[in-house]
Amino acid sequence: MATTNDKRPADGTIGIIGGMGPLASAEFLKKIVLAIGAADDASYPRLLLDSPPDIPDRSAHILGTGPDPLPAMAACAKRLESGGATVLALASMNAHAYLDGLRAAIGCELASVFDSIGKRLDMFKGLSRVGVMATTGTIKAKLFDRYLPDLRLHYSDDEAQERFVNEAVFGPRGIKAGYLSEEPRRLLKQAAARLVARGAELIIVACAEMNIVLRPSDVAVPIVDPMQFLAEDLAQRFKK
Numbered sequence: 001m002a003t004t005n006d007k008r009p010a011d012g013t014i015g016i017i018g019g020m021g022p023l024a025s026a027e028f029l030k031k032i033v034l035a036i037g038a039a040d041d042a043s044y045p046r047l048l049l050d051s052p053p054d055i056p057d058r059s060a061h062i063l064g065t066g067p068d069p070l071p072a073m074a075a076c077a078k079r080l081e082s083g084g085a086t087v088l089a090l091a092s093m094n095a096h097a098y099l100d101g102l103r104a105a106i107g108c109e110l111a112s113v114f115d116s117i118g119k120r121l122d123m124f125k126g127l128s129r130v131g132v133m134a135t136t137g138t139i140k141a142k143l144f145d146r147y148l149p150d151l152r153l154h155y156s157d158d159e160a161q162e163r164f165v166n167e168a169v170f171g172p173r174g175i176k177a178g179y180l181s182e183e184p185r186r187l188l189k190q191a192a193a194r195l196v197a198r199g200a201e202l203i204i205v206a207c208a209e210m211n212i213v214l215r216p217s218d219v220a221v222p223i224v225d226p227m228q229f230l231a232e233d234l235a236q237r238f239k240k
Helices: 022-036 058-062 070-082 094-105 113-118 136-140 143-147 158-170 182-197 208-213 226-238
Strands: 013-017 046-050 087-090 130-134 153-155 202-206
Touching: 013 022, 013 070, 022 046, 022 208, 022 226, 046 070, 058 094, 058 136, 070 087, 070 094, 087 094, 087 226, 094 136, 094 143, 113 143, 113 226, 130 136, 130 182, 136 158, 158 182, 158 208, 182 202, 182 208, 202 208, 202 226, 208 226
Parallel strands: 013 046, 013 087, 130 153, 130 202
Antiparallel strands: none
């Protein structure tokens, strides 16, 4: 089952550990604001976003080809906590590979997207095959295996992962390079179609950037966005 953190926010400042990447960070802030849906500006909680450009690539570190991003991530978390944040959240899926180290470095709560998925396990009941579209770093870190071991999940095959998923996110005309046009969407649609052809009845799109361009109508089965679940859970705490 998903792990929980027994720390609780006091009176309402959400801090977002961003920069992984900036577009995903801005999108996550937008998700929280829309999920709160307050009647006026003054009814929203205080929202802090720190999007530093110096956090090393998480996937590179997980794959053994880059430096450890935890010190820079922890510094970001501490800045947010010093600024008054009472609950923090990561705006990136694969950044959750550093959840334990971050929690040890701070005094306030750090919410987890895997806790949010764990609260919604009923949506997976009766499904024989659930697909996951994720970056290679998220897959290699075995985050779903660690936090949601009861789910029977299937990932993109190696060819689809490299040709479609990685190219859509990290390629020269990928999402992280600022391209939100048809090219990354086309690649992700192909990756999703491969999972459906292998029997996926629902697909977890476990990457914040992928969810920016991939639409439900692009895929023959339902798709879910875990970062939306986390945004909704944070919003629920602060609705007035």
